[in-house]
Amino acid sequence: MRDASPQTTYLKDYTVPDYLIHKVALHFVLDEERTEVTARLTLSRNPASLSMSAALVLAGENLTLQRIILNDGEELAAADYVQAADSLTIYNVPQQQPFVLTIENTINPKINTALEGLYLSNGMLCTQCEAEGFRKITYFLDRPDVMATFTTTLVGDKSRYPVLLSNGNKIAHGELEANRHWVTWEDPFTKPCYLFALVAGQLECIEDHFTTQSGRDISLQIFVEPQDVDKCAHAMQSLQNAMRWDEAVYGCEYDLDLYMIVAVSHFNMGAMENKGLNVFNTKFVLARPDTATDSDYEHIEGVIAHEYFHNWTGNRITCRDWFQLSLKEGFTVFRDQEFTGDRTSKAVKRIEDVTMLRTRQFAEDAGPLAHPIRPEAYIEINNFYTVTIYEKGAEVVRMLHTLLGAERFRKGSDLYFARHDGQAVTCEDFVKAMEAANGVGLVQFRRWYSQAGTPVLTVSRRYDSQAQTLTLSISQECPPTPGQAVKEPLHIPVKVGLIYPDGTIAPCQLQGSADSAEEVILALTEAAQDFVFTGLSSEPAVSVLRGFSAPVKLVMERSLTELAFLLSHDSDTFNRWEAGQQLIGQAITGLIADVQNNRELRLDPIIIEAFRQVLAQPWEDLSYFSLLLSLPSETYLAEQMPVIDVVAIHTAREFVKLTLAEQLQNALQTLYLNNHRDESGCFDAGAIGRRRIKNTCLNYLCALDDPALKNWAHQQFKTAKNMTDQMAALTVMVNNPHYARRQCLAEFYQQWQHEALVIDKWFALQAASPAPDTFATVQALMAHPAFDLGTPNRIRALIGAFSQANPLHFHAANGQGYQFLADQIIALNTLNPQVASRMISALTSWRRYDAGRQALMTAQLERIMSTEAISKDVYEIASKSLA
Ligand SMILES: [Zn+2]
Numbered sequence: 001m002r003d004a005s006p007q008t009t010y011l012k013d014y015t016v017p018d019y020l021i022h023k024v025a026l027h028f029v030l031d032e033e034r035t036e037v038t039a040r041l042t043l044s045r046n047p048a049s050l051s052m053s054a055a056l057v058l059a060g061e062n063l064t065l066q067r068i069i070l071n072d073g074e075e076l077a078a079a080d081y082v083q084a085a086d087s088l089t090i091y092n093v094p095q096q097q098p099f100v101l102t103i104e105n106t107i108n109p110k111i112n113t114a115l116e117g118l119y120l121s122n123g124m125l126c127t128q129c130e131a132e133g134f135r136k137i138t139y140f141l142d143r144p145d146v147m148a149t150f151t152t153t154l155v156g157d158k159s160r161y162p163v164l165l166s167n168g169n170k171i172a173h174g175e176l177e178a179n180r181h182w183v184t185w186e187d188p189f190t191k192p193c194y195l196f197a198l199v200a201g202q203l204e205c206i207e208d209h210f211t212t213q214s215g216r217d218i219s220l221q222i223f224v225e226p227q228d229v230d231k232c233a234h235a236m237q238s239l240q241n242a243m244r245w246d247e248a249v250y251g252c253e254y255d256l257d258l259y260m261i262v263a264v265s266h267f268n269m270g271a272m273e274n275k276g277l278n279v280f281n282t283k284f285v286l287a288r289p290d291t292a293t294d295s296d297y298e299h300i301e302g303v304i305a306h307e308y309f310h311n312w313t314g315n316r317i318t319c320r321d322w323f324q325l326s327l328k329e330g331f332t333v334f335r336d337q338e339f340t341g342d343r344t345s346k347a348v349k350r351i352e353d354v355t356m357l358r359t360r361q362f363a364e365d366a367g368p369l370a371h372p373i374r375p376e377a378y379i380e381i382n383n384f385y386t387v388t389i390y391e392k393g394a395e396v397v398r399m400l401h402t403l404l405g406a407e408r409f410r411k412g413s414d415l416y417f418a419r420h421d422g423q424a425v426t427c428e429d430f431v432k433a434m435e436a437a438n439g440v441g442l443v444q445f446r447r448w449y450s451q452a453g454t455p456v457l458t459v460s461r462r463y464d465s466q467a468q469t470l471t472l473s474i475s476q477e478c479p480p481t482p483g484q485a486v487k488e489p490l491h492i493p494v495k496v497g498l499i500y501p502d503g504t505i506a507p508c509q510l511q512g513s514a515d516s517a518e519e520v521i522l523a524l525t526e527a528a529q530d531f532v533f534t535g536l537s538s539e540p541a542v543s544v545l546r547g548f549s550a551p552v553k554l555v556m557e558r559s560l561t562e563l564a565f566l567l568s569h570d571s572d573t574f575n576r577w578e579a580g581q582q583l584i585g586q587a588i589t590g591l592i593a594d595v596q597n598n599r600e601l602r603l604d605p606i607i608i609e610a611f612r613q614v615l616a617q618p619w620e621d622l623s624y625f626s627l628l629l630s631l632p633s634e635t636y637l638a639e640q641m642p643v644i645d646v647v648a649i650h651t652a653r654e655f656v657k658l659t660l661a662e663q664l665q666n667a668l669q670t671l672y673l674n675n676h677r678d679e680s681g682c683f684d685a686g687a688i689g690r691r692r693i694k695n696t697c698l699n700y701l702c703a704l705d706d707p708a709l710k711n712w713a714h715q716q717f718k719t720a721k722n723m724t725d726q727m728a729a730l731t732v733m734v735n736n737p738h739y740a741r742r743q744c745l746a747e748f749y750q751q752w753q754h755e756a757l758v759i760d761k762w763f764a765l766q767a768a769s770p771a772p773d774t775f776a777t778v779q780a781l782m783a784h785p786a787f788d789l790g791t792p793n794r795i796r797a798l799i800g801a802f803s804q805a806n807p808l809h810f811h812a813a814n815g816q817g818y819q820f821l822a823d824q825i826i827a828l829n830t831l832n833p834q835v836a837s838r839m840i841s842a843l844t845s846w847r848r849y850d851a852g853r854q855a856l857m858t859a860q861l862e863r864i865m866s867t868e869a870i871s872k873d874v875y876e877i878a879s880k881s882l883a
Contacts, residue, residue: 011323018054030156044098060139066104121266124201134193145424147190161200197274231286242305273310289681306336326373330393347573361387370481379876395551411437445491452481459556463539475528495549498540506540546572591652622689626696661700672697681722695728702732760797767801803842815856822860833871844881
């Protein structure tokens with residue numbers, strides 16, 4: 001519930017804790033409605049604290065306190081402590097150090113719909129403690145810089161809770177009267193309480209093992225509900241791959257004897273890296289070829305790896321405070337991106353990550369919620385698990401990697417691990433380790449941590465045929481963001497390559513340097529700088545920001561002809577794709593203006609020719625090939641417009657798709673047929689590539705009003721032996737007029753009604769459709785028996801997909817989409833504030849739309865603000881959106 005005025009927490013106010021907790025012994029008697037918690041804490045005053053007489057203030061919410069005992073002696077009298085809604089203060093702390101404090105309280109997991117602390121999911125008890133959920137379990141110093149060793153005993157009914165799990169190694173277990181049993185777990189590594197976890201329920205386990213580089217044998221266990229045991233093989237394989245990769249690339253070895261993963265169907269986020277006991281959203285564990293798509297498989301491997309990598313970057317070394325969240329998340333996202341690139345296709349992975357960054361993070365950076373990767377203030381920390389902290393945070397680590405090179409970056413990470421193992425540290429400590437290991441200074445680079453907003457690089461060039469030089473003039477500018485009017489120049493790595501008109505690589509030799517290379521990393525540190533390349537016998541085409549070497553917007557004037565040239569000749573896979581996207585993007589931008597002015601639409605033949613050439617070439621990486629053939633998304637196109645016009649964007653983009661399909665029909669048909677196999681689906685690059693290119697072709701072909709081609713989709717739907725193909729076919733049938741649309745949707749539901757994750761896809765697909773009846777469909781689906789506001793995955797599938805992946809219908813001019821979303825946010829505000837506040841993002845960017853839509857969107861934001869008992873989560877995002 002909302003305080004009278006929600007409190008803001010500031011980074012500048014950080015002080016060390018007044019007390020330290022060294023040892024925690026937890027004892028749980030588990031019950032759905034009344035779980036008894038006994039916490040025995042060994043504490044002492046923190047010698048680093050300035051206030052050696054401070055009272056002990058523990059955080060706690062929604063707890064029923066039973067009693068408090070000091071030093072195993074007498075119970076504290078009511079006069080010895082003060083209990084408030086969110087804290088417990090004990091004044092007369094013993095002189096003797098350390099001392100023992102035992103607190104007994106009860107909690108009710110059943111009514112915990114916020115899914116923080118201890119809660120119930122399909123009869124299973126589980127926890128989520130990051131960021132501040134542990135205070136909903138017991139009174140504690142709930143902050144990441146208080147690190148303790150934990151011993152946890154779980155007592156429960158043997159039939160309801162045959163499996164009892166917590167962090168660390170299982171050290172004892174036994175039977176009790178009344179059909180109960182108990183298990184004790186011990187985690188020898190100190191950790192902050194946000195990494196605590198417990199799970200209890202009727203779970204099946206699949207087991208394997210891993211031998212570490214030093215020869216230790218680790219037992220690996222995945223726990224799922226009984227019906228899902230046949231969907232764990234890929235997750236297990238992914239875990240082993242991640243363990244091997246982390247040893248090879250970072251020298252990081254796993255430390256406990258046991259690594260457990262539990263899949264839970266009610267989960268606010270993706271997954272949680274609790275020490276030795278990861279808790280996962282089922283979406284990122286369960287996969288069978290007939291139930292999960294190739295992209296599900298890839299996400300599972302990426303998320304399993306991400307949480308595993310946290311064991312070193314997050315658990316062994318954690319954050320001092322939550323402002324440092326990007327220390328663990330930025331670095332770990334960078335690590336999982338590199339892992340996935342190594343496992344699949346580096347080119348494809350980079351393109352997908354950049355696409356996500358540019359559509360979602362750039363939008364955040366340009367809006368009212370812009371914040372640096374190390375924010376200065378928050379009201380509710382749950383609101384700061386953002387694309388900026390994660391994805392831009394990863395880009396900042398990537399830039400360090402680019403500037404230092406792989407070898408020196410590794411020296412830096414080795415030093416970081418050696419210096420800080422077992423500590424709670426800051427982003428500053430990470431940068432210092434990179435500096436110290438390599439004898440470099442990164443003073444200016446630090447601005448990336450404190451400055452919000454997306455810098456704009458403007459590049460111009462001048463070729464001097466007499467001197468045989470090329471001058472690149474690069475300037476940087478960052479627009480103001482809330483609270484940061486003035487921006488300082490950043491240290492930006494700009495990777496550049498040059499290509500002669502005959503397609504050969506031109507040498508990159510900077511004036512005054514003896515080195516010549518195929519590409520060069522320019523260090524842009526000033527507001528404007530010139531870089532002169534020498535020894536160029538003719539004017540080369542310039543490939544700038546290769547591999548997307550910095551999270552910036554690039555402005556550079558280039559003709560369609562030059563872009564078409566780069567699309568066929570750039571040796572950098574990212575920039576080659578980027579040239580194609582620029583080419584088609586420019587064309588669509590022109591067509592959007594034509595739509596707005598009621599002009600006849602015509603696609604420039606140069607675009608058709610460029611696509612024809614791409615189609616004519618032999619491509620080894622078929623996934624990359626399919627990205628070259630893909631159009632920029634409506635969301636990405638919207639980001640490029642000063643005032644977003646969703647109808648014009650949709651109309652122009654559909655026109656381009658249809659025209660390309662008409663003009664290239666034969667080539668697309670051949671490509672489809674050449675790659676269409678009856679495969680049962682397997683996660684190998686060749687098969688994934690074939691499915692991807694084939695389904696890209698199908699998507700074009702079904703835009704054509706041709707019954708024979710529509711039948712291809714129908715046939716593929718009926719005969720598909722894997723979810724990728726079945727889903728791709730159903731998607732084109734739902735997104736285009738199709739004779740079998742209703743029938744196939746009904747069949748799909750019949751077939752998969754017992755597979756929750758597949759039914760999520762069924763909801764999302766309909767919610768994101770451009771079909772004219774979508775809004776009515778979404779309303780009807782809200783009343784579907786399979787819809788449930790208590791399941792975050794289902795909320796994201798229906799409400800999330802409609803508001804975030806269907807710009808055409810969500811932004812309907814009459815405002816019905818906005819009103820619908822606000823209704824759901826208000827309903828979720830009390831049920832699950834964390835999920836509710838995430839849904840607001842669709843309204844946050846209201847300034848980007850026309851006056852009519854602005855008025856409708858702000859009216860709904862104001863309605864949300866006037867909700868009774870508004871949560872801190874929702875209040876913070878809604879009020880900042882309006883500010
Ligand atoms: Zn993470």
